[in-house]
Amino acid sequence: xxxxxxxxxxxxxxxxxxxxxxxxxxxxxxxxxxxxxxxxxxxxxxxxxxxxxxxxxxxxxxxxxxxxxxxxxxxxxxxxxxxxxxxxxxxxxxxxxxxxxxxxxxxxxxxxxxxxxxxxxxxxxxxxxxxxxxxxxxxxxxxxxxxxxxxxxxxxxxxxxxxxxxxxxxxxxxxxxxxxxxxxxxxxxxxxxxxxxxxxxxxxxxxxxxxxxxxxxxxxxxxxxxxxxxxxxxxxxxxxxxxxxxxxxxxxxxxxxxxxxxxxxxxxxxxxxxxxxxxxxxxxxxxxxxxxxxxxxxxxxxxxxxxxxxxxxxxxxxxxxxxxxxxxxxxxxxxxxxxxxxxxxxxxxxxxxxxxxxxxxxxxxxxxxxxxxxxxxxxxxxxxxxxxxxxxxxxxxxxxxxxxxxxxxxxxxxxxxxxxxxxxxxxxxxxxxxxxxxxxxxxxxxxxxxxxxxxxxxxxxxxxxxxxxxxxxxxxxxxxxxxxxxxxxxxxxxxxxxxxxxxxxxxxxxxxxxxxxxxxxxxxxxxxxxxxxxxxxxxxxxxxxxxxxxxxxxxxxxxxxxxxxxxxxxxxxxxxxxxxxxxxxxxxxxx
Numbered sequence: 001x002x003x004x005x006x007x008x009x010x011x012x013x014x015x016x017x018x019x020x021x022x023x024x025x026x027x028x029x030x031x032x033x034x035x036x037x038x039x040x041x042x043x044x045x046x047x048x049x050x051x052x053x054x055x056x057x058x059x060x061x062x063x064x065x066x067x068x069x070x071x072x073x074x075x076x077x078x079x080x081x082x083x084x085x086x087x088x089x090x091x092x093x094x095x096x097x098x099x100x101x102x103x104x105x106x107x108x109x110x111x112x113x114x115x116x117x118x119x120x121x122x123x124x125x126x127x128x129x130x131x132x133x134x135x136x137x138x139x140x141x142x143x144x145x146x147x148x149x150x151x152x153x154x155x156x157x158x159x160x161x162x163x164x165x166x167x168x169x170x171x172x173x174x175x176x177x178x179x180x181x182x183x184x185x186x187x188x189x190x191x192x193x194x195x196x197x198x199x200x201x202x203x204x205x206x207x208x209x210x211x212x213x214x215x216x217x218x219x220x221x222x223x224x225x226x227x228x229x230x231x232x233x234x235x236x237x238x239x240x241x242x243x244x245x246x247x248x249x250x251x252x253x254x255x256x257x258x259x260x261x262x263x264x265x266x267x268x269x270x271x272x273x274x275x276x277x278x279x280x281x282x283x284x285x286x287x288x289x290x291x292x293x294x295x296x297x298x299x300x301x302x303x304x305x306x307x308x309x310x311x312x313x314x315x316x317x318x319x320x321x322x323x324x325x326x327x328x329x330x331x332x333x334x335x336x337x338x339x340x341x342x343x344x345x346x347x348x349x350x351x352x353x354x355x356x357x358x359x360x361x362x363x364x365x366x367x368x369x370x371x372x373x374x375x376x377x378x379x380x381x382x383x384x385x386x387x388x389x390x391x392x393x394x395x396x397x398x399x400x401x402x403x404x405x406x407x408x409x410x411x412x413x414x415x416x417x418x419x420x421x422x423x424x425x426x427x428x429x430x431x432x433x434x435x436x437x438x439x440x441x442x443x444x445x446x447x448x449x450x451x452x453x454x455x456x457x458x459x460x461x462x463x464x465x466x467x468x469x470x471x472x473x474x475x476x477x478x479x480x481x482x483x484x485x486x487x488x489x490x491x492x493x494x495x496x497x498x499x500x501x502x503x504x505x506x507x508x509x510x511x512x513x514x515x516x517x518x519x520x521x522x523x524x525x526x527x528x529x530x531x532x533x534x535x536x537x538x539x540x541x542x543x544x545x546x547x548x549x550x551x552x553x554x555x556x557x558x559x560x561x562x563x564x565x566x567x568x569x570x571x572x573x574x575x576x577x578x579x580x581x582x583x584x585x586x587x588x589x590x591x
Contacts, residue, residue: 067112068133074106075137099148100188103141107195110134110141138200142210145193152186160228176257180264183225187271190218194275215279222272222286229265229293232258266294336389343385347378367436368429368452417472418455424471425454433479441480443473487520488550490543494561495536497571502529502537508568509541512560518553519543536573 159182162175193214200207239255269290276283354377358370434440439448440459447461457474459467482488496505506527513525525543532538541561545553565572 067109070112071106071109071134071137074102074109075140077102077105097185100185100192103144103192106137106141107192107199110137110199135205138196138205142193142196142200145189145196149186149189149193152182152189156182156186173253173257176261180260183264183268184271187268190221190275191271194278211279215281218272218275218279218281222269222276222283225265225269225272226286226289226293229262229269229290232262232265233293236262262294266290339385339389343382343389346385347381350381351375351378353377368425368454369432371452372429372454417470420472421455421470424475425452425456427475428452428457428471429454434481434484438484439482441482443469443477445469483547486547487523487544488547489523490545490550490554490557492541492554492557493530493538494541494565495533495538495573496565497536497573500537500570504568505537505539505570508564508570509539509561512557512564513541513543515560516543516553516556518545518549520545534577535575536571 156179159175159179162171163179197207197211197214236255236258239258269286273283273286273290276286351374354374355370358373428434434449436449436452440446445459445461445467447459447465447467449457450460450466451458454471456468456470459469461467494509506529509527510525513519513527519525520543523544525541527539527541530538530540541557543553543557562572
């Protein structure tokens with residue numbers, strides 16, 4: 001019985017757990033199917049990535065082949081031009097230029113190929129064969145450049161020998177001209193060789209031995225070019241001393257060629273210094289020499305080492321100059337001071353003589369002209385003394401006068417208003433519309449002229465104000481010189497009543513004028529009845545007097561007329577008007 005119950009219980013448990021087992025089995029089946037799907041996706045992604053890599057490799061291989069073909073083409077073109085017979089003269093120069101152009105094109109193609117190598121190697125493309133081709137091309141390019149540099153250096157040495165004194169004049173001229181072409185060409189070849197070195201280093205090639213040898217060659221070349229530049233500078237100084245400031249002729253032609261050659265050497269030295277900097281070699285001493293020899297400052301002066309060398313060089317040069325030239329320079333300065341002192345004394349003496357001669361002369365001149373001649377005499381003596389003193393120091397007067405002329409033009413352009421006043425002063429000087437002491441009216445100013453210069457005129461007004469008027473304002477306006485004539489007419493008008501006797505009034509005016517001793521009898525005074533006004537009868541009284549008596553006569557006559565008219569019972573009428581009122585006929589009287 002117990003066994004049956006146990007079996008029944010076991011059967012019941014199995015029946016209860018069967019659904020759970022089925023669910024677990026279904027879940028396990030689903031997981032397995034999901035994992036299979038993910039694995040398939042991963043396999044597909046891997047397959048696509050592998051396919052993409054193969055495609056990229058094919059693209060890079062195709063790109064690499066294109067660059068290889070381009071490099072081969074440029075190499076063949078270069079070999080073709082290099083196989084030509086250079087000969088000599090202009091044809092050799094043209095072929096050399098074409099060789100350098102094609103060499104640059106080949107290096108540009110190789111630089112692009114090196115970049116393509118990196119891209120191809122990143123996707124697993126084998127480039128061993130192509131790398132050998134590039135290595136061979138770069139080595140051949142370096143060898144070709146070195147050969148051209150040797151030929152160019154030999155050509156430069158031949159030209160330098162021809163510039164010597166043993167050659168004819170035409171040979172020397174032609175050699176100097178060719179040097180201005182060949183030296184820059186050699187600099188370009190050196191720069192191309194440095195580019196070749198950089199390409200080979202970027203390609204991973206070992207060029208330490210070549211680099212060291214080329215660095216020594218650069219050091220030798222920079223010293224050679226520096227010496228050539230120094231020699232050209234010294235030759236220019238010697239030629240300038242020999243020419244003596246004369247223009248034209250063979251001296252000027254030779255001097256111009258030497259200056260062109262100096263510019264060529266200076267640019268070559270700059271190019272060589274740049275190559276030294278690219279190689280990491282010391283170039284401070286050569287930068288200092290470049291600044292000292294050319295006198296042109298550059299940003300290299302900011303380098304402390306270059307600046308220190310420059311200061312040391314300048315101080316040494318100054319010390320040597322003081323040691324060798326100080327006595328002669330001190331003597332020349334003493335002579336210069338004595339010349340200036342003597343010129344100043346002579347200037348004062350010349351001014352005194354001119355002033356004395358003009359005072360004794362019977363010719364009447366204006367104050368402005370007199371002062372102008374006196375000052376000009378002194379200034380001419382000072383200028384002559386200055387030029388003579390400067391000439392004693394060894395300064396050439398021709399360039400100095402030319403520089404002063406240019407400076408004068410610039411200053412004159414900047415001071416146009418001052419020059420306008422100066423020109424107006426010259427017009428006043430020559431035409432003499434007024435002089436010091438005259439009373440004038442011009443530029444809205446009235447007063448007495450106190451002083452005159454070529455730039456301005458000083459006028460003292462009657463209320464004691466000193467005005468400085470530019471001469472351009474005066475000459476551009478109407479000038480009224482009140483005191484220019486010795487005699488002036490005093491114009492006056494007086495009005496009396498209609499009730500007064502005309503003959504009596506006229507006799508009173510005549511008596512007043514004749515009683516004044518300052519009134520001139522020739523010309524005769526003019527006393528007339530002028531007009532019949534609204535308020536009275538107007539008389540004009542116009543006596544002639546000396547210019548200095550104008551205002552005293554005017555004021556005294558006004559006072560005397562008032563006093564006499566009052567005494568004679570003659571009326572001075574006020575402005576008046578008679579108004580007549582006529583009432584209308586039909587108007588009614590107001591209540």
